[in-house]
Amino acid sequence: MFSMQGPFWRALNMIADIMILHFLWVIFSLPLVTIGASTTALYYAMMKRIRVDQGTIPGNFWKAFKENFKQSTIMWLIVAAFGVVVWLDLNFCMTWNTLATKVMLVGCALVLIPCWMTFLYLFPLQAKFTAPVPVVFKNALLISVRHLPMTLLLTVLWALVWLLLAIFPPFSGLMIICGAGLLAWVTSHIYIQVFRAYLPNEVKEDEEELGADWIHPKD
Numbered sequence: 430m431f432s433m434q435g436p437f438w439r440a441l442n443m444i445a446d447i448m449i450l451h452f453l454w455v456i457f458s459l460p461l462v463t464i465g466a467s468t469t470a471l472y473y474a475m476m477k478r479i480r481v482d483q484g485t486i487p488g489n490f491w492k493a494f495k496e497n498f499k500q501s502t503i504m505w506l507i508v509a510a511f512g513v514v515v516w517l518d519l520n521f522c523m524t525w526n527t528l529a530t531k532v533m534l535v536g537c538a539l540v541l542i543p544c545w546m547t548f549l550y551l552f553p554l555q556a557k558f559t560a561p562v563p564v565v566f567k568n569a570l571l572i573s574v575r576h577l578p579m580t581l582l583l584t585v586l587w588a589l590v591w592l593l594l595a596i597f598p599p600f601s602g603l604m605i606i607c608g609a610g611l612l613a614w615v616t617s618h619i620y621i622q623v624f625r626a627y628l629p630n631e632v633k634e635d636e637e638e639l640g641a642d643w644i645h646p647k648d
Contacts, residue, residue, distance in 0.1 A: 447586075447610035448612075450471055450490065450613060451611070452492050453470075453474075455609065462502060462506070467494065471609060471610075473557075476617045481635055511544065515544075546570060550569040553616075553620045558627075590612065
């Protein structure tokens with residue numbers, strides 16, 4: 430149990446990697462405009478860590494950050510601009526209590542649903558596949574609809590995070606220490622399963638990378 434390959438040390442290594450990824454994401458997101466590239470790198474490194482544990486966490490993060498910087502930044506700026514417009518519309522609707530603003534409020538709510546579904550998959554999809562910006566947005570929406578149970582599960586997880594932040598103050602301390610890495614670790618398990626529907630050879634490739642014996646139970 431306490432050997433270097435045992436569950437205790439594997440758990441400690443994963444906790445350490447989660448914390449390292451969290452701080453890497455925070456540092457590389459500090460200019461704010463780079464949040465998209467940092468989030469893409471976060472999911473790339475975490476999904477690779479869960480699947481095959483190949484390379485190092487900082488090395489994989491930096492590799493994905495450089496390779497996806499331009500496109501992920503464009504995607505993030507689009508998301509941020511849209512978010513600002515929606516926020517202004519919502520503030521306007523809440524300020525003026527008229528029939529027209531109520532209709533606008535309902536319209537904003539309806540628009541936010543597919544936008545949220547798209548956002549859930551946007552940067553993990555960018556971390557996993559290569560495609561132009563419009564195709565990534567389109568595929569993120571299509572995948573979110575096709576895998577609706579997983580999309581609902583992701584939404585519940587995010588809602589749970591915000592609920593715990595609101596009602597359980599110690600949870601804020603945990604998020605400060607490892608929040609981004611912890612969320613990436615939890616959600617990456619879902620993304621890996623979803624994306625394997627489009628990568629039928631990935632399981633076999635993982636077995637070959639790790640060695641077939643890793644999935645066999647002991648006699």
